[in-house]
Amino acid sequence: MGMTITEKLLADHSGRERVVPGEIVNATLDLIICHEVTTPPAVAMLKKLGIHKVFDPSKILVTPDHFVPNKDIRSAELAKQLREWREEQGIERYYEVGNHGICHALAPEQGHVLPGQTIVCGDSHTTTMGALGTFATGIGSTDLAAALATGELWFKVPETMRIDLEGSLPFGVYSKDIILSIISKIGVDGARYMAMEYGGSGLPSLSMEARFTITNMAIEAGGKSGIMPADQVAQEYVKARTSDAFRIFESDADAHYASRHRIQVSALEPMVALPSLPSNGRFISELSPVKMDQVYIGSCTNGRIEDLRIAASILAGNKVAAGTRAIVVPATTEVWKLALKEGLLEIFADAGCVVSTATCGACLGGHMGVLGPGETCLSTTNRNFIGRMGSTKSLVYLASPATAAATAIAGVIADPRDYLPSSGHPVLAPTGTDDYLWGV
Amino acid sequence: MPEIPTKLRGRAHVYGRPHINTDEIIPARHLNVHDEAELARHAMEDIDEGFVARVRPGDILVAGEDFGCGSSREHAVWALRGAGVKVVIAQSFSRIFFRNAINNGFLAIECVGAAELASTGDDLEVDLERGLLLNHTRGAEARFVPLTDFAKELLAAGGLLPFVLAKRAKVVA
Incomplete structure (x- = not known):
């Protein structure tokens, strides 16, 4: 054996x-x-x-x-x-x-x-x-x-x-x-x-x-x-x-x-995990457009440069919906710097997002976006337990950075396929960005 | 060396829902401290605000499946122990919570059907030698999974750190 x-x-x-x-x-x-x-x-x-x-x-x-x-x-x-x-x-x-x-x-x-x-x-x-x-x-x-x-x-x-x-x-x-x-x-x-x-x-x-x-x-x-x-x-x-x-x-x-x-994998659709367990995943096509008070893009799950590129490709030229707050938290200082150099931070700022320095922050209800009673948040983090991001009376939905970005624009849970640039996966970064960063 | 008690008797606090996670046992907003007495003031706060007022030293917490899932914060064990809980009996535990409990010399026992066997306030007894959970209020009992020899060794040593240090001392000697 x-x-x-x-x-x-x-x-x-x-x-x-x-x-x-x-x-x-x-x-x-x-x-x-x-x-x-x-x-x-x-x-x-x-x-x-x-x-x-x-x-x-x-x-x-x-x-x-x-x-x-x-x-x-x-x-x-x-x-x-x-x-x-x-x-x-x-x-x-x-x-x-x-x-x-x-x-x-x-x-x-x-x-x-x-x-x-x-x-x-x-x-x-x-x-x-x-x-x-x-x-x-x-x-x-x-x-x-x-x-x-x-x-x-x-x-x-x-x-x-x-x-x-x-x-x-x-x-x-x-x-x-x-x-x-x-x-x-x-x-x-x-x-x-x-x-x-x-x-x-x-x-x-x-x-x-x-x-x-x-x-x-x-x-x-x-x-x-x-x-x-x-x-x-x-x-x-x-x-x-x-x-x-x-x-x-x-x-x-x-x-x-x-x-x-x-x-x-080829048969998957964008997924959203409903409150209050990560196992409550549904295909986005099954969901009604629930209103979101906050969208959170970040964490050790989805705060890397590729995640920010995907989110930025959707948010570019758009505005965060009135009545929704969007918070972007690069996972590391290096990701933050790359996002700056690639122009992603400007895209987020122009769209009306808040961009923070790296922190676990609101993912675990710490700071930088804690939820109040009755509030809803679609988040790229890993847990949507009761009270995870703040009040025990708040509700957290988990999804990809693309779904989060689309939701920020719509103000309600939205399908990223309706917002992504028309074909294929977005590649916002100039080719060789990593070469430039890592010197290979 | 602290001995493992063979029998524990106390009042039950029953939370039968599966997947009670460490964010509920001790919310992250309290992780800016690690003092046991202070954490104890917030034990189970996000699942039951009244728990801290009701719990008394020696009480027994009874839970459903996958108790303590989520974050690795050992603060969850400290908060419960600080609040006076003597032992947690659950249908099953998440692995990090279980590990943290044993590493602290804190008893965590897996017992199928424990949550159905008891209601909050019942007079429970845990007989470690016979592997029995007894409900004196209802006159019911259930068998539980005996602790592994390794877990027993850790508990007998008083937790992981004394265990590791004793082993080290032996090697040196």
């Missing part, structure tokens, strides 16, 4: 020939990512136990992201604790406000994520980084404390759910629609404890940006991780950002899967 990528990665990092699902292994960690909400409690735990040094500062990346720029005095205290701790530990990979970003978008963008790594972070959307062929999973603060002290962590080897994406995306349909359709099919606990592994004929045609959106939401199906093989597209993405060597793991042809699913 062969092994899946996840099993191979965990076997490799725990010094074993092979592992099987259900086994508990103690695995070494290649990258630990720290932000200001869950790290200070971990640091406090270690100090209390008299542990004053992290195992290896070079394997740690730190950025404040949730409530930055500081939303209140207490958040400022957390960010300050994070800053002082990283200085005292001599952690060099630090991204201060001004260079910061939502950690799951920032870490791969800045070349810190390499295929074959094991990655943890005190945040459930750590699964995002599995799109580069890593085992990446979210943990709590106690796990984080143990990881920072020892560079190791125990894991139950997960079973793997295999999902094959077949065909290519139709006009107006994006990777967000793929993952919303998967979660709607299997439910918010459909992949509980499992690694969600992707493959199929449709995968090579998806950009890294599009892939991150899919692995980002593994947790929304209860998954332990989302993982994709590091193919040509992934390897090129990494090589453009770092010269560090990496290792490729691939699932064996006879690997065992707990279940297998096939998604006909």
Whole structure:
């Protein structure tokens, strides 16, 4: 019997020939990512136990992201604790406000994520980084404390759910629609404890940006991780950002899967997940035009440059509807700068959108667009739980950046296919933008 | 070393709905602190505003499927523990919540049908040795999934950090 990528990665990092699902292994960690909400409690735990040094500062990346720029005095205290701790530990990979970003978008963008790594972070959307062929999973603060002290962590080897994406995306349909359709099919606990592994004929045609959106939401199906093989597209993405060597793991042809699913990507329509679960996805053609008080484009799910390009291509020359507010939050400072250079920020501003600096912000009801009672928001984020973006009496709808942009113009839930430039996917960016940014 | 109690008795607080998420257990607007007593003042706030006023030390929280799904915030475990909850019994748990609970030495027990077996206010007993949930008010009982040996080891050590440190000390010795 062969092994899946996840099993191979965990076997490799725990010094074993092979592992099987259900086994508990103690695995070494290649990258630990720290932000200001869950790290200070971990640091406090270690100090209390008299542990004053992290195992290896070079394997740690730190950025404040949730409530930055500081939303209140207490958040400022957390960010300050994070800053002082990283200085005292001599952690060099630090991204201060001004260079910061939502950690799951920032870490791969800045070349810190390499295929074959094991990655943890005190945040459930750590699964995002599995799109580069890593085992990446979210943990709590106690796990984080143990990881920072020892560079190791125990894991139950997960079973793997295999999902094959077949065909290519139709006009107006994006990777967000793929993952919303998967979660709607299997439910918010459909992949509980499992690694969600992707493959199929449709995968090579998806950009890294599009892939991150899919692995980002593994947790929304209860998954332990989302993982994709590091193919040509992934390897090129990494090589453009770092010269560090990496290792490729691939699932064996006879690997065992707990279940297998096939998604006909070419048959999808734009999807909207209705309040208040990510699994409440509906094809947009089934929906009535519900009025939206706010549209939010951003987050670790959909705040990357490709997302902003798509939204801008729809918003260009249009205005946000009266009675609707549109908020655009680039996921990282680098995305913000690129959007500036490509003229996207001007398009958003002219359309009447607010553009913020990178932050998790209102995605989790923090700041920069919190909802009041009775308000509705169509959001490109990952969770539409009760109270997620503010009042428990507000309602959140999840969709792609294209659907969000169309909805901003219409003021009601709208089909992006009615607003997109006439044919094919919009390519607003001048060819070679990434070349210019990454110097390849 | 703290011992795992073999029997726990307390009043039930039942939330039978599936997928109660960590945003409901402790909303993100309170994540600018991590002091347990302070978090406890907001436990379950977005699903039941009256919970904090009613809960007493030693009480038992009973839930449906996939309890604690969503964010990885350990603040959810701290808020419940701080509010006095001794154990959470659910049909099933999201993996990060379960992991955070055990890592804290906080009991999280999976019991099929737990939410149907109890109503809020019932007098419940959890017998860890026999793997039984007893409802003394109704005179009913249900079997639950015994904790794995690994989870028991962590609980017996008082949580992940003491467990890891003890192992380390052994290696050094």
